[in-house]
Amino acid sequence: DAGVIQSPRHEVTEMGQEVTLRCKPISGHNSLFWYRQTMMRGLELLIYFNNNVPIDDSGMPEDRFSAKMPNASFSTLKIQPSEPRDSAVYFCASSLTSTTGSYTFGSGTRLTVV
Amino acid sequence: QQQVKQSPQSLIVQKGGISIINCAYENTAFDYFPWYQQFPGKGPALLIAIRPDVSEKKEGRFTISFNKSAKQFSLHIMDSQPGDSATYFCAASIKTGANNLFFGTGTRLTVIP
Numbered sequence: 716d717a718g719v720i721q722s723p724r725h726e727v728t729e730m731g732q733e734v735t736l737r738c739k740p741i742s743g744h745n746s747l748f749w750y751r752q753t754m755m756r757g758l759e760l761l762i763y764f765n766n767n768v769p770i771d772d773s774g775m776p777e778d779r780f781s782a783k784m785p786n787a788s789f790s791t792l793k794i795q796p797s798e799p800r801d802s803a804v805y806f807c808a809s810s811l812t813s814t815t816g817s818y819t820f821g822s823g824t825r826l827t828v829v
Numbered sequence: 830q831q832q833v834k835q836s837p838q839s840l841i842v843q844k845g846g847i848s849i850i851n852c853a854y855e856n857t858a859f860d861y862f863p864w865y866q867q868f869p870g871k872g873p874a875l876l877i878a879i880r881p882d883v884s885e886k887k888e889g890r891f892t893i894s895f896n897k898s899a900k901q902f903s904l905h906i907m908d909s910q911p912g913d914s915a916t917y918f919c920a921a922s923i924k925t926g927a928n929n930l931f932f933g934t935g936t937r938l939t940v941i942p
Contacts, residue, residue: 757934758918806872816861816922816930820872
């Protein structure tokens, strides 16, 4: 298995533009998580899905952020419009619900909003 | 509110020394305590984990010590090596219900030769 695949690895965009981050979880995993990592706040859970259904989106900072999981093998995190304070590394992780706490993380997308 | 508190924020250890990272929690419903290791440019990776029915778990040079009454757990890295230089996160979760990990703030470990 190739692990959790995220794209792009790096994204530089101008303030106000729409940004879409993509994630392919490990085949067979039924939970998917989006995290944001910054020096100031560490790892923050933004949203997570169980069997493609959003379970908890309380970590989504504001309405500019949205996430979808149209099927078991794909998820997107969209920021529209983007702002400089959104600059961070965004991680996607997946797991089996039956193995709570054992997550496999992707390599992340480093987002820079200028 | 930080569900899991981690210290120190950074740690410098000589090669061959012991690295110790501490974590504390309040929610007694937590029953799974993993540690994740993150190298620069990579996502966190599960290193070792413990359940509260044991007080210690050892895997190679890595040991978790768990104190249920104090609601504390720690990671010990014996014979620390420069290759262990990374950021370490403790975490906690509840076995049943929501599959959600609460992470500590991380400890940046540097092992100097």
